Amino acid sequence: MQIIKARDYEDMSVKAAEVVISHLKQNPALNIGFATGGTPVGLYEHLIEDHKKHQTSYQEVTSFNLDEYIGLSYDHPQSYHSYMKEHLFNHIDIRQDQIFIPKSNSLDPETACAAYEDALFTHGGIDTQILGIGSNGHIGFNEPGTSFQSNTHIVQLEESTRAANARYFNTISEVPTHAITMGIASIMRSKEILLLVSGQSKKDALYHLLHGEETEDFPASILKRHPRVTVIADHDARGES
Numbered sequence: 001m002q003i004i005k006a007r008d009y010e011d012m013s014v015k016a017a018e019v020v021i022s023h024l025k026q027n028p029a030l031n032i033g034f035a036t037g038g039t040p041v042g043l044y045e046h047l048i049e050d051h052k053k054h055q056t057s058y059q060e061v062t063s064f065n066l067d068e069y070i071g072l073s074y075d076h077p078q079s080y081h082s083y084m085k086e087h088l089f090n091h092i093d094i095r096q097d098q099i100f101i102p103k104s105n106s107l108d109p110e111t112a113c114a115a116y117e118d119a120l121f122t123h124g125g126i127d128t129q130i131l132g133i134g135s136n137g138h139i140g141f142n143e144p145g146t147s148f149q150s151n152t153h154i155v156q157l158e159e160s161t162r163a164a165n166a167r168y169f170n171t172i173s174e175v176p177t178h179a180i181t182m183g184i185a186s187i188m189r190s191k192e193i194l195l196l197v198s199g200q201s202k203k204d205a206l207y208h209l210l211h212g213e214e215t216e217d218f219p220a221s222i223l224k225r226h227p228r229v230t231v232i233a234d235h236d237a238r239g240e241s
């Protein structure tokens with residue numbers, strides 16, 4: 001696990017964008033795994049800025065998102081479909097038919113999960129997976145206790161996760177209780193993983209990741225087994241004085 005030390009959120013975002021852009025330069029047909037949440041917003045801003053300034057193209061890119069809520073329409077402002085449009089896809093030249101986000105509103109979500117795994121496989125898997133981390137160690141929406149062997153699956157969200165995400169909704173009761181997420185095994189099949197960690201609220205999670213044991217009770221701990229993980233963590237998340 002390589003650790004890149006960033007000063008603050010902005011520095012973390014710039015450094016993350018540099019990594020993604022360098023991967024895109026090496027492989028314009030990169031398969032990118034995107035994350036949502038507050039953490040990668042700055043990275044996406046820098047990707048958009050770079051696209052406008054240097055015409056870095058996404059026309060050959062295929063994208064896969066980690067997760068999507070069940071029970072929100074795709075055009076609900078807090079759906080991850082809307083998030084990705086607002087924060088990235090509406091501002092770059094990615095092809096609509098190359099965007100994959102779990103079809104959480106399917107009549108048959110189990111089949112949608114299997115179809116998502118098929119799409120990942122058919123496209124040759126993810127080259128560069130961007131990840132955030134929940135304060136309980138969740139990655140994607142894989143809550144503590146999720147099997148390390150899990151593929152894309154339906155999850156019930158922990159109350160702490162719903163509470164953390166309630167800031168985007170009017171009340172916590174509006175936060176969905178379930179989601180579809182890529183599983184731990186699906187994430188681990190990515191060729192390279194870029195984990196972004198920012199802020200004091202993630203300090204304990206980062207400490208656990210770096211120094212704690214590998215356990216399904218802390219999903220991110222599996223990342224130690226992956227041969228190519230880069231963690232970009234800012235000063236507050238590292239908790240250094």
Ligand SMILES: N[C@@H]1[C@@H](O)[C@H](O)[C@@H](COP(=O)(O)O)O[C@@H]1O
Pocket residue numbers: 035036037038039040066067131132133134139140141161165
């Ligand atoms: N499903 C998302 C994750 O993909 C994200 O990485 C994490 C941290 O979110 P944030 O970056 O807002 O702290 O929790 C959310 O619930």
